[in-house]
Amino acid sequence: MSAPPVLIDLLNRTSIGTLALITSLSIVDFICALDMGRWKSPSGSKPDEESSLLMGKVLDEDIEMGGKPEDIRLSVVIPCYLPNEVDIIENTIDQLMYRMDYDADYQVVVVYNYSQAEELKTEVQQLEYRLKSREKIVQVGSSERELVVKRCSTSSSKAENVNYGVGLSSGNVVGILDADHLPMSNSLSEVARLWTPETCALQGSSFVRNQDRNMLTRIVSIEEGLVYNVHHCGGSFWRGFGVFGGSNGFWRKSALSQLLFDKDMLTEDIDVSLRALLLGGIIRHEPSVLSSELVPETVHDLWRQRLRWAQGWFQCSYKHFGELMRSRKTSLQQKLGVTVMFLMREVWYYLMPTSIVITAATALRRYLEVDAKSTVHINEGTVSNVIFLMFIITFSVELLYSYATIPRQQRLSYPWILLGIVCFIPFVFFLVLAGITGQFREMYGCQRWDITSRPSDTASGNRTYSSETRATNSQSCTIAVDKQEQ
Numbered sequence: 001m002s003a004p005p006v007l008i009d010l011l012n013r014t015s016i017g018t019l020a021l022i023t024s025l026s027i028v029d030f031i032c033a034l035d036m037g038r039w040k041s042p043s044g045s046k047p048d049e050e051s052s053l054l055m056g057k058v059l060d061e062d063i064e065m066g067g068k069p070e071d072i073r074l075s076v077v078i079p080c081y082l083p084n085e086v087d088i089i090e091n092t093i094d095q096l097m098y099r100m101d102y103d104a105d106y107q108v109v110v111v112y113n114y115s116q117a118e119e120l121k122t123e124v125q126q127l128e129y130r131l132k133s134r135e136k137i138v139q140v141g142s143s144e145r146e147l148v149v150k151r152c153s154t155s156s157s158k159a160e161n162v163n164y165g166v167g168l169s170s171g172n173v174v175g176i177l178d179a180d181h182l183p184m185s186n187s188l189s190e191v192a193r194l195w196t197p198e199t200c201a202l203q204g205s206s207f208v209r210n211q212d213r214n215m216l217t218r219i220v221s222i223e224e225g226l227v228y229n230v231h232h233c234g235g236s237f238w239r240g241f242g243v244f245g246g247s248n249g250f251w252r253k254s255a256l257s258q259l260l261f262d263k264d265m266l267t268e269d270i271d272v273s274l275r276a277l278l279l280g281g282i283i284r285h286e287p288s289v290l291s292s293e294l295v296p297e298t299v300h301d302l303w304r305q306r307l308r309w310a311q312g313w314f315q316c317s318y319k320h321f322g323e324l325m326r327s328r329k330t331s332l333q334q335k336l337g338v339t340v341m342f343l344m345r346e347v348w349y350y351l352m353p354t355s356i357v358i359t360a361a362t363a364l365r366r367y368l369e370v371d372a373k374s375t376v377h378i379n380e381g382t383v384s385n386v387i388f389l390m391f392i393i394t395f396s397v398e399l400l401y402s403y404a405t406i407p408r409q410q411r412l413s414y415p416w417i418l419l420g421i422v423c424f425i426p427f428v429f430f431l432v433l434a435g436i437t438g439q440f441r442e443m444y445g446c447q448r449w450d451i452t453s454r455p456s457d458t459a460s461g462n463r464t465y466s467s468e469t470r471a472t473n474s475q476s477c478t479i480a481v482d483k484q485e486q
Helices: 005-034 089-098 122-133 158-168 187-194 215-239 253-259 268-278 299-326 332-364 379-405 414-443
Strands: 074-081 106-113 137-140 143-151 173-176 201-208 249-252 283-293 475-478
Touching (some): 005 379, 089 106, 215 414, 268 283, 299 332
Antiparallel strands (some): 173 249
16 A cells, blocks of 8 residues: 555655755755854853853963964873773874974873773783883973873763863873874864964864775764864854864863863763853854874774764753753853754654655655655656756765865865765665664663773784874983882
């Protein structure tokens, strides 16, 4: 028995409308991403005494903090879980200690944890010995760089590691960098240049450096480019706020010390971003603060990661949406941005795949075949043709734009890009399945999640990234061995 013609037509029109809305929002994100050079902090309600701490208006040491390196004291916290990140953490430390083009002094804080079951593993013991044996202060040019390595024995999460590291930091601006992230050599200088007295946090951009491992990493590389360089970048412009992505973000320490990360949230980065917004804090997205990252190389590991992300976003939506709508500290622009961000993300899983399939099918046929009694008819699929064509053109233009922002040595060849685009549609359905599963896990109270395995950096040649070629040999002027018990 065939479906009623009116129902078929309603489904078709809904799909076309949904794809048109998604395409329109993508165009808005893209236009705003192009305009990021003139980004200004959105106007909102004036901060009161509670929110002024986040906005940097109270503490004397923060009042004059501007865009000069001498005004900013940087600390970079690297949370690390062993043995998951045994193979990559030292490369990240080397990048920060020896290869950064930054003339001011700064501090690197490595906080690691492991379970008692892992303590006896030889690889963990060897890494601990190497980390503790490292030079604690090195001199690179005029820059003195301090390394602090601590084990947080009470930690069982990244959130607890970061909170512990923030307490150890000596800077007034604290960067958070995952163990797999390698910052570009000019990124710290960019943070100092772009920092303003009104900044609560600054979120950088990222690209995939193990994209040449297999077809999956190539597809994820395409997705990451679109997310960071178009949707996060442009979305932060028109929404009036950005979000912290979990790594390559720099916070005002006075704000982060007040907020802290919640170990009970699956996506503690999104949670702290929304709590900052509730207190009047603004997170800016700055694509020139760039780092490279490693993405999962197997479907199993990618499923674990995306399932946690999807459940964590749903958890944050349920927890904070009502608060943000009622808050007097969020402007009308930000309320609209929160509504669109949460609604589109959670409903997208259900509407996007059907919209693509139905609209594409309608666009490829000259007529919508319905029962002869149907009073509604789409003549030659004109609307579907236009909408689907706009969707394809928008996706292609955004892809080319994000491609241009990636360092030349990491760009995919054109045949791989074309193959990645073809495989991107099945990948969308993979994300949809992970998203819906995550929603149901949260509704049923399932909070268990598995750690995503970190791929090794060896196949990528232990690549390091510099804005210019320079010698990395340095002499240690002082060795201050910290004998505090780990």
